[in-house]
Amino acid sequence: MKKTLFTVYVFSRLNTKRFFRDRLALFFGILFPLIFLFVFGGISGGNNSTPTINIALLNESKSPFAASFEKQLNNVKLFKVDKTIHSLSTANNKMQKGQLDGTVVLPPDFGTKKASQQYPSGQAQVVYTQNNQTAGQAITSGLSDAFKVINSALTKAPQPFSAVAKPTTNKSLTSFDYTFAGLLGFSIVGMGIFGPINVFPELKKQGILRRLHTTPLKVWQYFLSTMVSQALIGLISLAVMFLVAISVFHLKVVGNYFEIALFLVYSIVMILGIGLAIGGWAKNERQAAPLSNIVVFPMLFLSGTFFPRFAMPEWLQHVSAVLPLTPVIDGIRLLTTEGKHLVDLGAQLGLMGIWLIVIYIVAFRVFRWE
Amino acid sequence: MPDVILKVDRAKKVYGKKVAVDGISFEVHKGEIFGILGPNGAGKTTTLEMIEAMRPIDGGTITIDGIDVASSPEAVKRIIGVQPQTPAFQDKQRLTEIIELFGAAYGERVNAMEFLNDVQLGEKASSYPENLSGGQKQRLSIAAALVHSPKVFFMDEPTTGLDPQARRNLWDLVTHVRDKGVTVILTTHYMDEAELLCDRVAIMDKGKIIALDSPKALIKDLLSRGFTKKQKVEQANLEDVFIDFTGKGLRD
Numbered sequence: 001m002k003k004t005l006f007t008v009y010v011f012s013r014l015n016t017k018r019f020f021r022d023r024l025a026l027f028f029g030i031l032f033p034l035i036f037l038f039v040f041g042g043i044s045g046g047n048n049s050t051p052t053i054n055i056a057l058l059n060e061s062k063s064p065f066a067a068s069f070e071k072q073l074n075n076v077k078l079f080k081v082d083k084t085i086h087s088l089s090t091a092n093n094k095m096q097k098g099q100l101d102g103t104v105v106l107p108p109d110f111g112t113k114k115a116s117q118q119y120p121s122g123q124a125q126v127v128y129t130q131n132n133q134t135a136g137q138a139i140t141s142g143l144s145d146a147f148k149v150i151n152s153a154l155t156k157a158p159q160p161f162s163a164v165a166k167p168t169t170n171k172s173l174t175s176f177d178y179t180f181a182g183l184l185g186f187s188i189v190g191m192g193i194f195g196p197i198n199v200f201p202e203l204k205k206q207g208i209l210r211r212l213h214t215t216p217l218k219v220w221q222y223f224l225s226t227m228v229s230q231a232l233i234g235l236i237s238l239a240v241m242f243l244v245a246i247s248v249f250h251l252k253v254v255g256n257y258f259e260i261a262l263f264l265v266y267s268i269v270m271i272l273g274i275g276l277a278i279g280g281w282a283k284n285e286r287q288a289a290p291l292s293n294i295v296v297f298p299m300l301f302l303s304g305t306f307f308p309r310f311a312m313p314e315w316l317q318h319v320s321a322v323l324p325l326t327p328v329i330d331g332i333r334l335l336t337t338e339g340k341h342l343v344d345l346g347a348q349l350g351l352m353g354i355w356l357i358v359i360y361i362v363a364f365r366v367f368r369w370e
Numbered sequence: 371m372p373d374v375i376l377k378v379d380r381a382k383k384v385y386g387k388k389v390a391v392d393g394i395s396f397e398v399h400k401g402e403i404f405g406i407l408g409p410n411g412a413g414k415t416t417t418l419e420m421i422e423a424m425r426p427i428d429g430g431t432i433t434i435d436g437i438d439v440a441s442s443p444e445a446v447k448r449i450i451g452v453q454p455q456t457p458a459f460q461d462k463q464r465l466t467e468i469i470e471l472f473g474a475a476y477g478e479r480v481n482a483m484e485f486l487n488d489v490q491l492g493e494k495a496s497s498y499p500e501n502l503s504g505g506q507k508q509r510l511s512i513a514a515a516l517v518h519s520p521k522v523f524f525m526d527e528p529t530t531g532l533d534p535q536a537r538r539n540l541w542d543l544v545t546h547v548r549d550k551g552v553t554v555i556l557t558t559h560y561m562d563e564a565e566l567l568c569d570r571v572a573i574m575d576k577g578k579i580i581a582l583d584s585p586k587a588l589i590k591d592l593l594s595r596g597f598t599k600k601q602k603v604e605q606a607n608l609e610d611v612f613i614d615f616t617g618k619g620l621r622d
Contacts, residue, residue: 003477003478004477006479007474007475007476007477010470010473010474011474011475014471017463018460018462018463021462022462203460207456208460210454211452211454211457211458214424214447214450214452215472215475216447217475
């Protein structure tokens with residue numbers, strides 16, 4: 001027993017050393033996930049700013065009221081007015097391409113005073129495409145709010161009912177919290193799956209695994225040593241991501257770092273099994289690449305790596321809930337930003353445990369030394 | 371009667387319909403250098419792989435030092451060393467670490483420098499294998515195969531692709547290994563190599579052994595059947611000229 005573990009110890013140690021000498025491995029293991037962090041962290045904006053709605057304003061009226069309304073609209077935070085658009089056809093074109101959410105048209109009579117009326121009046125039109133109902137309604141209600149204020153100022157009549165926004169002091173999850181948990185998941189997949197599927201076929205091609213097979217080395221010793229060094233390298237890589245997320249993107253970690261580290265190691269070991277199974281089975285890159293794409297890409301997109309799962313249709317959420325990466329990403333978010341503890345993660349840990357067993361049974365069965 | 375270390379008894383290997391090794395039998399004595407010769411596809415490598423417990427044996431039995439290969443592959447692997455046809459090592463690993471790694475594969479802590487010095491690679495101890503020449507890689511491969519002091523050492527075409535100096539150096543190494551009491555079994559395409567190195571050779575063709583004896587006896591037998599070379603035998607050949615001009619010293 002002592003001798004078999006000595007084997008694992010030496011293989012793990014030398015494997016880890018090798019990683020730090022390999023510039024390409026360092027790039028993909030540590031720098032590459034950081035690049036993603038900056039790209040996606042930048043997109044999600046770091047904090048929970050209100051989304052802006054891109055609109056075009058076509059002012060066809062020459063009335064002074066319309067001119068001042070146009071100026072006011074530019075100041076409304078909710079709207080971002082594209083000032084380059086001056087005709088409905090360009091606006092339509094941009095809306096169809098999705099570059100514009102809606103168009104506000106102030107007709108020629110907008111803001112003019114009709115003979116029978118005391119005040120200037122008018123009706124602004126909100127133009128939007130079929131599939132952008134939400135934006136259309138948001139723009140309409142935004143304008144209605146603005147008009148309400150104008151109306152009451154003009155008529156001086158009291159307003160019996162009104163609504164006022166009152167933000168709570170509680171912080172909800174920011175989009176970066178989701179992004180960060182997803183990116184950690186992505187990074188674990190990158191190391192755990194893409195690592196072995198790139199390395200193993202190459203080792204087989206060169207006959208290096210075959211050479212090891214002439215020794216009494218057992219598959220479990222080889223797997224275990226890969227696991228140990230991957231977990232170590234993975235923790236370092238993920239720790240760097242945490243550092244960057246905290247210092248650059250103001251990530252607030254409320255969880256316990258020890259629990260997070262334990263959970264990450266568990267996740268790395270489980271996901272690594274997928275890489276060991278595919279890489280261990282494949283005789284060459286041509287077998288490994290398509291299979292890994294079939295396994296990895298649906299998982300990446302459905303498990304909430306790049307966008308949160310709650311944004312998916314419900315039936316898809318049911319499907320993606322049981323994928324192996326989903327409990328990893330959920331667990332990371334629950335532990336890191338939602339202040340949960342490992343004891344609260346029974347569902348996640350259990351699902352991962354089932355996957356762990358299934359994956360490793362397959363990995364041991366299909367492993368080939370050459 | 372010499373001690374038998376390897377006994378192959380009617381060993382057979384079938385791939386689909388093709389019989390790769392057709393029920394061959396032979397014995398290898400303790401401490402000899404035994405050569406398996408034969409054209410490509412004769413079944414040499416398959417035979418080696420069955421003996422090394424790398425391929426299932428489809429028929430017959432093979433025992434090494436009394437251990438049955440088919441039923442105890444694990445135990446067999448502990449007493450044999452294997453030198454593959456093309457030695458390959460993971461890059462970015464020092465030679466000392468590679469030796470250490472192979473020692474660990476047998477669960478043993480080894481003095482890497484000692485093994486590297488044995489094959490004249492002491493100076494290269496901190497290099498990576500990707501910076502070694504072909505001959506140096508072969509020597510590293512030999513060192514790696516001997517870390518656990520095996521009783522039998524298998525070499526598959528060890529000198530293919532080496533320059534004359536490196537070949538000679540490897541021959542010296544092989545004899546050196548044998549002198550330490552290790553039985554050496556090798557395959558080769560070079561008849562001069564077999565004649566010079568091997569105590570006995572088996573000639574294989576189409577999955578069968580068609581001749582087995584010492585090189586001298588085989589030659590004598592051929593001559594006794596009335597064979598004569600057309601060409602007059604020179605006292606030296608071009609290789610002797612080459613070595614005379616360039617010396618025996620290793621070039622890598």
